[in-house]
Amino acid sequence: MKKYGALYDDSMQMHKTDHHMPNIDLPLAQDIVRRTMHIIPFSVNVIDARGVILASGDPQRVGDLHPGAQLALARRASVEIGAADMARLPGTRAGINLPLTVRGEICGVLGLTGEPDAVRQFGELVRAMAEMMLEQARLVSELQHEKRYREEFVFQLVYRTGISDASMQAWAARLAVDLRVPRAMFVLEIPDAGEGPGERLDQVLTQLQQVQSDLSARWPALLMAVVSPGELVLLDAFPASGPQQARATQARQRLLELHQVAQQALTPPATLAMGVALPGLDGATASYESAKQTARVGRARDGEQTTFSYLELSLPVLLSGLQAGWQAEQLRQTLARLQAHDRKSGTLMRTLATWFRHHSHPMATARALHIHRNTLDYRLQKIAELTGLDLDDTDDRLLLYVALQLN
Template identity: 65%
Template sequence: MIDLPLAREIVERTMKIIPFSVNVMDRHGTIVASGSPERIGSAHLGAQLALARRSTVEIDDSSTAHLHGAKPGINLLLVVRGDICGVIGLTGQPDQVRQFAELVRLTAEMILERARLTGELQREKRYREEFVFQLVHRTGVSDASMAAWAARLAIDVRLPRAMFVLEVTGASHRMDLVLTELQHVQAALAMRWPDLLTAVVSPGELVMLEGFDTADSPMPRAQRARKRLHELHEVIRPALQFASTLAVGVALPGLDGATASYESARHTARVGRRREPAATVFSYFELHLPVLLSSLQSGWQAEQLRQTLHKLKAYDQKNGVLVKTLMSWFKHNNHPALTAQALHIHRNTLDYRLQKIGELTGLDLAIIDDRLMLYVALQITPAEAGD
């Protein structure tokens, strides 16, 4: 279909290269755009004849005698991918305009083909975005429909895939500005990786979905995730002026796996921000245990685990020294020298604090079960409790 902006572009472009008036007609022979604007909206007899005969029609002075209202000229069918889209007409004596006819037709068809291709690409982009959006929100679309959708996009749902979640942090930003910025990021990512599946799934959240092989050992997987996070961050950072975090979730196969990956990426970002407030990039593969434990936030089991920290917090309410010491000890893999160095204290001071922790909690830090209980308690305790 030839719309008004497209018809105007054809007229303007072609009249820059030939010294004759040009008319563009739709599939009904109605003038959509013209070098003579007063003719717009009227029927074009030459175009109607060309459409009826499915061929080029030339009208000379003798023909106008029995074609009331017609003007001399040549009318050519506009065909794109085998479909007749309309007619383009050159006003003038056929002997004079004939030399330009083919050039004008080719120019018009090139513009139409470009417009159709652009429309298809835009539709494909929206189709891909909506697929990712539905993976995240699953708003009533059946699994069968989602599977067919994936097949249409040539996505093998049997392969593991991971969600990367870019989240704009801070609540003071105008949502329309944030959305515009995320669209800029989306465009930058598309320029770098045209096949990357992306979607804005909320006013402050952009997700990226891509294949992620999990066949290797955990260490290469973690390294690969970190490398990919760095690559994405290098493109995102110049395109986004707001503070943000970027996190990758677990890699899983299947439609439900992609949804779970999104949720795990969001949990990863929350856990990561709590553990490293200054950091902006987080990987599930580096934080998998605290992320998995983060779901244990309620119920009597969680309360029993948190009980182990109550006496510590009661003992040093002012500075929270013992909780900070315990957190640093776990962060440095129970290594005494590294922990003491990080806390800027003597080894003897560290030993005293760890002993005090054991006395207050009634747990033996040399026993793995007791040590694990304290670690889990720290992971499920709200951030302010460990500050």
């Protein structure tokens, strides 16, 4: 596979020049001959724009120059070859040569071998059939180019391999992507996809391509790319402002519907994480990084979970940057004595987490733990003694909460 980072110039050139009709390729030429000769009792030749026979009902003629076709190309009109013409054009055979035109451009010639009076009645029929096949091939090629172009754009948003902002903005404009609209990155990951035999990696890549196809069929506006073995990235518009709870609910719904479609094509289990929604080029890159970190934090918290939202894990994701360094060590010390005391049962740590989860509300916490209110008060007092923190003090409570999130 050609490295994505080197493809921008190629892609821009491709889209500058893709209005030119490419040469007819050999498989397509052979298909035209095969299908047309099923419906007419004459030999058919497909000749390229240089006048060279690509495919023929007479295999011996493949690769030969076709003078009649060259004449049709020069005149940009149909040319009939009769007995008199054969005498003055050596190497020709009786028949009709019809230019093949797609979107106003001549791309080759269709030759029917036989007496002109006999083959003339079939000329327009088989030409229309051949041109329809050429147009279909052109459309397929354009769709493949567009898909590749969109994938490269997403790849560059993730890795930004030296392409200027101006070039990226031009690229976005070509794709009708408004960079002012906030977008979130979704990262679909198959754990350990790069490990094991090569056959497994091939299987994973094939399945991810099927996921892309399924998601594109359902949501054509989605931008997607496989950016590494076992990792598919999706870019989707998502609001960056508004009520937090409403956006969190919307994010959860979006994660579930995307994951449901994706998982249908996957044999190994996959996780899907959504990053923060931001506008702009740098915003998309940051969203990818936040989605990756959201997945790491989410899997560490719950190994059974398969979908993770930054909006549900924003604080632990933001705090995860403090996992190393002296700050992290100081935060860990906050819970050190509590964890040492609680090593066997885990009762106090569980109580503390439940207390925070219920917004420090004593009755709700006691009900969740199925204990008496007095038992809860005793445990909270014990937590305060072991940590040396005042649970009624805002700063101490925040310090304890942050330490718990990093635990």
